[in-house]
Amino acid sequence: MKLEELLHIPVFNGTQIVAGSAGLEREVLTVNMMDAPDIITFLKPNELLITTAFHFKDDLPSLLLLIEEMGRQNCSGLGIKTKRFLGTLPSVLIERANELAVPLLELPVEPSLGDIVNKSLSHILDVRTHELHNAMQAHRQFTHDIMKGEGMVKVLVDLSNLLKTPVLLLDPHLRLLAGKPQRQTLTAELDQLMSERCVVLSPPSTFSSFSFLKEERSVLTLFPVYTYQQLHYLGVEAELSPKDRSTILTIEQAANVIAFDLMKEQALNQNRRRIQNEFFGKFINGSFSSADEIISRARELGLPESQRYICAVGQLDGGDKSLSFMQYKSDQDRIADHIVSELRSFPQTIRLFLLDKQYVLLMLLTDEWREVETSFLQGLSRLQDRLQTHNEASLSFGVSSYAQQLIHIPVSYKEASEALYFGGMAGRCRFVELYQPKEVPEILRLIPYAHLKKFYLETFQAFIDETIKDHRLLLQTLSVYLETHCQLAETAKRLYIHRNTVIYRLEKCEELLGRSLKDPEETLRLRLAFRIKALLPEHELRE
Template sequence: MKITELFSVQSLKEMKLIAGETGKEREITTINMMDAPDIIPFLNPNEFLVTTAYHIKDQPDRLLDLIQAMANRGCAALGIKTKRFLHEVPKEALTLANKLALPIIELPYELSLGEIVNQTLRAILDHRAGELASALEIHKHFTSIIMQGKGIHSLLEKLSQLTQRSVHLVDHHLMPIAEPCTQLEIFSSLKSDLDQDIRHLALATNRNLSFSVISTKETHTLFPVNMSEKKSAFLILTGSVSQENHLAVLTIEQAINVLSFALMKEHALRQHERRIRNDFFLQYLDGAFTSNNEIINRAKEYSLPNDTDYLCVAGKLDNENNDHMYTQRKQTSETPFEFIEDMIHRNITNVHFFTKNNTCILLFEMPTQQHELVLQTIQEKVAKTFEQTISFGVSNLCYSFIKVQTAYQEAVEALSQGERSKKISFIQHFQTKDLTELLRLIPEKEMSHFYNYTFKDFSTCKPEEKESLLQTLFVYLETHCQISETAKRLFIHRNTVVYRIDKCEELLGRSLKDPEATLQLRVAFQIQKLLAPRLHIHNHEPKT
């Protein structure tokens, strides 16, 4: 309790402050009664010393030494029972006490020192009990806010009301977790002004630290909030928070305790959801599912619709030591990857994040031309935060989730291409190398339309005849239009091949000696290879 609050105690109301009035806000945590000549070595901070001054009645100058020593040790006040042995306090002592802001209190003659000590201790304990009772009520209220599902946002608003300060909750990268409606926008300045060493010191000492923001000239106090074994958040309040302001400190401590449990719970749930989601994606990439329907249905559970466009990006930290064990590499990349995932979760929509070994995977849903800007921003923030560089390989656009497996392979290949070029902090796009990869860039609907248009005239044939004609045409084109080789591969007579090719030219209305016609047919057969499993198109390659 403060010295000013001591005067409000009914049994001590006769006490008078006779010097050091500027120090009346000093904190009293204990009281001591001493009349021995060697008092000074036993003085303690925030101590209220009461005495009859018996040991200095014949040497008033020793009172000056006592006052100076009490000020040096941070004592709260000196209480002297006058009209007992020391009839009045020397003016020199009063002057020194005023200079040092050390209160000197004249104690009532009617009360013994024992009674003064007892009454003061009772007042201190009552005051402390009141603070603890208030803290308990505040803790119950904060807990109730979370238990009722009102969320961290409402808790911070209540804390802001109780402390009369703006309150911010940020993660260990100073990214806002939750903010009351009346927040000041300080995060941009905090990121540049709050040195990383301050955050590390706050975590290491597990105590609050005060700092001033250069750009705004405002003081803020930083409180660590545990949210997992490896991660901590920070509660930031405007202004400095003195440890002597017990009620404010207790209020903040209760808020931190409740916030810590709430953040731990959210973090654990989020990690569990991420792990399950990531496991599904890895199983899909490894071909663990037996049917497309199973993949599509499972993907829907994780908000990954099949009928949409995707762009797959594979990322890896540069300059990794390949001699390191897998676990060491994973530990090296885990923190930056978590940072990227949190950044995407908070700021970027329609981007799904996964990890596989020491590679991160960004799946852009319905991508636009802004994906390169997103990747560049990630590179800049990783370099600034971790002093590491990261590179990305980008796939071609695919038109359904089923095709993401191929897109992932393209992204990894693009990443490998950049690594083989000895580049760092690059964004490498996949380069198409053959016709099949080129066709994958075309929407399936358009490919199906091209296939059906090319062979539309064969629909007039019976199914068995259509199948034999298309199979013969396929092998004929594959053997560079050699009739004998076609007959050999199909185990049929040469004249049968001639008849079927003539029939095909008749249905197509074009000669197979026309390069443009054969090119169209070859492309159609390549499309057939890609779409046969999904569109139930017969594979016209001969069985061996």
């Protein structure tokens, strides 16, 4: 309790505040009576020392030294029975006490020092007992809320009513989990602080306060809520003093009760995440026996059948291969929890799945992709920045084209994985790569060069012989014919020849190939061969 409050009890009647009135706000934890010459050795912080000053009556320098040491030790104050031995307090002592803001009290002759100590300690103990009683009452109420199944929201409401100010539950990244802030801009300001790394999220020993200076002054006091995995926070929209022990004890009781409820939720979330990840892994790998089973299981996880989806696959760039399995899983869960926290700020509904070393985001697409593409990609970029800032994790994403229905998700997953792979092959980090459908030449370049050459030579073997008359014209006619989707009139128009000439040349081509140009398989083979021809150097077109 404060020294100013302690001085109001009857045992201090007649006490005069001679100096150091600026320090009356000092906390008093104990009261001690000392008349030994080595008093300085036994000083303690937040201690009110009372004495007759017998050993200082002829030693003013030692008394000054005592006041200075009490200032350094943050003692509560010094009470002296001046009428016993000193008579009056020296002016130099009063001046020094004022400078150090150490309260200097002139105690009356009666009561005795022993009575002052006993009754002061008894009063402090009564106050502490009352504080503990109130804390226990609050703890019972908060526990009752949880046991009745009303959850942590009811605890926050009860605590807000006790404190007469809003109380919020914040996740490890200062995102609002429960509670209603007094200022609607508070969540946006916290988000901005986290973006700029203005808040150091180290566990405070008791609590910490900081303010936002906007149109009005607003103070948020954070209390740690410890769980075995993460640190959450209780945010009280008021400035609290460490001396307000009753209020702090009440908040700490609420924090303890909420911590246990959070640990229960974390255990449930872990089990839920494991079930989701197992489903998604089997879905992608085609392990389900029927589409009906997929649809039924997905519906339980909130994934409708007739819904379009966008898939984004993320993976850490590089990575420390020396990590143990347990350390790797711990880091993966920590990053996954951070991703879930960040996904709350996305305007779209997004599910997170863990598949091996990948973080798979599945967005339910309710609007046209072109309408949400920009905001979604900006959200991924913001997520990357947050992970880098607060977890030192560099994460890259590949993004698929959209799946028309639930059963098409495996295809979208493969597209996103392919985009992620090619982005990584380019040597980039912390990128977001969109899937691009491959053109025929790009696909052909993925085939070994020797196989391409072999396919071309086998297809046009009959045309390679230079002794064949007009073999180049035949190939040109055949190429234009295939490009015009086998339209004779259009082929003749492009080559500036008669339609019958086109027919004659095509019949000659069929004779050399030994196959009909009306066969779809044959025309597909010829089209691919012409595409390969564009990729091969001229000198490679002959054996």
